[in-house]
Structure formats: C-alpha cells, structure tokens
Amino acid sequence: MDEADFLSRIALELDAELTMSSTAELIAEYARLTTAADECGILFSQPANTWSTPAATSPRVTELHQLQISLDEGPCLDAIRKQSTYICDDTRNDDRWPTWGPAAAELGISSTLSIRLESKNRNLGALNLYAEPVGAFGTQDVAIASNFARHASIALSTAFTEQGMALAIDARTFIGQAQGILMGRYGISAEQAFEYLRRRSQQEHIKLTDIAHEVIEDQSSKSTGEEPELP
Template identity: 50%
Template sequence: MDSSTFFSQMALDLHDEPTAERTIERIAEYARIATSCDDAGIMLVHARNQIETAAATSQRVGESHNLQIIHDQGPCLDAIEGEAVYISSDVASDDRWTKWGPAVAELGIRSALSIRLETRSRHYGSLNLYADRLGAFDDDDIAVGTIFVRHAAVAIANAHNEAGLQVAIDARKLIGQAQGILMERFDLDAERSFEFLRRQSQEHNVKLRYVAEWVVEHRCAPNATFKVPEIASDRSKVGKV
C-alpha cells in the first residue's frame, strides 16, 4: 500500500470510530505502522504529576510514561513544556534524561520520538514512539508523526468541546426546571424566578446549577431550607457557571 492510499484509508477509519477514545487508540496503532516502530502511545498531561495514557500499543508504553512521572523527566513530558519534538537515538546514554533513559532501557526500549500534541490554543500531551533498535527515528518519522498528532489533537479538542457543550445544555435544562417549580409554587414570572436562583447562588457562593439542582431535588419539600452540598461548596472555588 502506497503512502497516499495508507493515509486516505486511515482518515476514513478514524472518521468511522464512534468515540474520541477509540479514535486516539487507532491513531497510536496507525502511527506504529507508519513509522515501523515497535510501540506507540499517546500521553495526556493534566499537570506535571498527573498524566493519562490515553492510548498504548503495549503495556510497556504505560510503564514508560509512569517512569517519567517517577523521575520527573523524559521526552514525553518535555514535549509538552519545551520543544515540540524530542528524538533520542539511544535512551540509555542520553544525558538529557539520565534517570528515565536507563530505566526505560530495561524495558527493551532503545530509541524514542516524542511529538507535542496540541491545537493552536492548548497543549494536550504528546505522541510517543518507541523502538527496540538504536537510531530508529529520522526526519521522515518526525514528518509522519506530525500528521498523526494533528489528527489526535482534533479528536481530543472535539471531545472536550462536546463534553463542555453537554454540561452547558444539562445546566440550562436544570435551571429551566427549577424556574418552573418556583414559578408554579410562588406565582413568579420567569425573570423573578431566575433572579431568585441567581441571588441564592451569589449569597452562598455556589454555581447556579447547584442551586437549581437543590430546588428540583426538594420540590416536594416546600419548607426545606437551602443548604450548600459539600461537593458544590468545593467546586464553587473554580468559578461560576
């Protein structure tokens, strides 16, 4: 199969995947095939010490990611915070990662290539390719890997946007239900019922949707006194919705 056919087929397969998670898994699989490496994985970084192995073609990929957290060094992490691409022809003797390199070499990994996974507005993680042989990666592999991180970034960004949109939709529905309850019980119009919810949100320093949720949950107890749920109190520090 020539390269144009390969990438055309890949694009069709990725489009047909039902979830972002499965799309990312297929990206790792395709990246391994396209670069003829032995293993591939996608690391998502939420904080320097909080990572998620979103895709891995073998167990040692996850172990490699974990070793970077243990030693607080490695190309996958550096690709998030430093240069966009890190390549190592011999991880065991690479003086950039003197702890991670020898440790991951014990897993049979000799070469590594990490490419930043990002959109124009956000860094998500990295695509990481591993090989059992020395000097396995070159500029062609970087070019091919760059194609895959673009596909992965789009899949992740779409998943985040869809999740955020669903949260917003659910919140609006909940607020609408709470308004309906208040309008019926206290003979309020839509504007005054919303103002009541907003005032409770401000006075108790919680998100508006938590006030609405409380109203809906206590609709059969008209004499109940509003009490901030513990989880709502904790999350209110993040900001209003």
C-alpha cells in the first residue's frame, strides 16, 4: 500500500470516529506508527490561553506538554503561535528552547517534530512527535507527518463541530424540559418560562443550562418551589 492509499485509509477511519477524544487518540497512534517517532501527542489550544492534551501515547508525552505550558517555551507552542512546523535534532543543545530542551533530554527525548493542526477558521493545536535518538526525523518524516496533519486537522475540526452541535442540542433539550415544567406548574407561557430561567441565570451568575437542570431535578424530587416572578 503506497502513502496516498494509506493516508486515505486513515482518513476513512478517522471519519468513522464518533468523539473528539477517540479521534485525537487515533491520530496520535497512527502518527507514531507512520514516522520515526517513539511517542506522539496532541496539544490543543483553547480559549483564554489554556491548553489540554486530549491524546498521548504515553505519560511522558503529557509531561513534555506540561513542561512547555509551565515554562511557556517549546516546539509545540511555537508551532501553534509562529511558523507551522518545527523540527529539533538535539533537544539538549537547541538554543531555541534553552530551558525546555534540556528538560526534555532528561526525560529521554532528543528529537521532536511539531506540526500545527488548523482548520479554515480555527487554530486547533499541534501534532507533536518525539523520538529518543538524536536526529531521528528526516525529510520523509516531515512530509508524511505534514500530510497526516492535514487529514487530522479535518477530522478534528469535524469532531469539534459535531461535539459542539451535540452539546447545543443537549442544552436546548434541558432548557425545553425546564420550560415545560414551569409552564405546567405555574400556568405561564413558554416565553415567560424562558424569561424566568434567563433572569435567574443573570442574577445568580449561573449558566442557563444549570438553572434548567435545577428545575428538572426539583421536579423529579417533587419539590414545589416558589412561584416565579413573571416578566
């Protein structure tokens, strides 16, 4: 099977995954298998300058990511923030990351390859490959990993969208259930029930879905509650 066929097969398998987490895990494992990497992981960029590692082929990968986050230095962060690809042949002696590099070397990692994961509208994070030998990654590894990252970016972007849609559907379902309970309990309209939920959310600084959950739980425990103030 040539590289194009193999990547197509991987793309089909990624498309079949149902969750963002399982998609990320499959990406990390395939990237490790198709290159000279000993380890692989994904670092996600999240709002408010926060980060997460949804997939790692070993605990060492998570530690390498956490070191970059705490030091605010490393190839994964640079692939997200600056140019799209970073390759390092000797972590102990690479002056681009004077603190993280030696720390990575102490963990047994000498070579790294980080490639940005991005969609048309979003910078998703970075695919990060790690190897124990010095100079482990060659031009073929970079080419394979870059092609793979493009397929992975599409799969992750789709998973993010589908997960967001699922969460939105769940939220609407809970809010609708809470509206129905309030309408039946107090003889108010759907608009008045929603206004009550919205007002409580603002006044108590609690998410609208959490207020809806509370109403549903109160109903389940047969609590009568207090009659809401109508708008």
